[in-house]
């Protein structure tokens with residue numbers, strides 16, 4: 001393992017004022033997004049959509065340090081024959097790849113899942129490296145409901161994350177480790193805090209056991225936030241200070257950076273929360289965004305699958321990228337949204 005090279009990539013991924021575009025929706029997820037804007041889920045539409053984001057050159061250069069791709073996209077060519085990977089690289093951004101095979105029901109644990117995809121992963125990493133990937137993502141899903149998560153599900157998932165991360169590093173690829181505690185339920189912020197702290201403590205113990213070098217990793221966590229169905233929602237400042245408290249308790253400063261998922265927050269909430277965390281003062285790691293929905297909902301709507309709307313889609317993408325870039329520096333204000 002060349003830890004120096006891995007560390008260099010990880011540090012670049014969290015360059016101050018830059019963040020990650022999570023454009024790695026699987027076939028099923030992108031269909032859901034396209035259904036919402038009444039666009040057919042064809043290979044050409046998926047290509048055109050992602051191509052216009054990657055060709056939003058100024059926003060990519062200034063605000064996007066890396067792009068997480070799906071298997072189809074890392075192999076895809078733009079309309080003019082250029083690979084999408086080289087468009088991303090030309091903008092100075094790093095191509096990354098989602099390598100997990102999704103969350104599947106965990107035997108013996110009703111309502112809980114285990115993320116699959118470890119079999120053959122070494123060979124897939126070697127292939128993805130040749131295709132240009134320099135970092136990867138694996139998402140574990142932890143749900144909160146009556147009686148869950150169980151210790152069984154938490155440890156099965158953190159151990160899988162650790163095995164994935166070790167294999168990524170062996171093959172010159174920086175692992176983004178993503179243990180997502182879902183915000184879908186009716187639980188309050190205290191429960192989210194308790195479960196997230198547990199999951200992160202377990203994760204860093206398992207990464208240690210698996211001999212993963214933290215200097216060559218990025219953490220992609222949820223924020224500490226009440227479930228969407230909870231009647232009590234907390235202030236932006238509360239979410240920010242609780243999130244930083246838990247991260248400081250759990251994430252060693254050897255980790256170069258933390259890049260949040262948006263997890264179903266509105267675009268502006270996701271931006272406001274990141275900004276508020278930076279306004280709390282200096283932090284021991286880089287702290288930025290790795291948003292999917294919170295970066296793409298606006299451009300998807302503006303584009304709506306029509307070639308004549310590409311410029312509007314690019315403008316919407318550039319705006320969200322700029323807002324999140326400002327937030328990653330603690331320099332965002334709501335007035336900038338107008």
Ligand code: 13P
Nearest residue numbers: 022261262263291292293
């Ligand atoms: P969201 O920001 O939409 O949660 O997506 C980020 C991601 O990569 C989830 O795995």
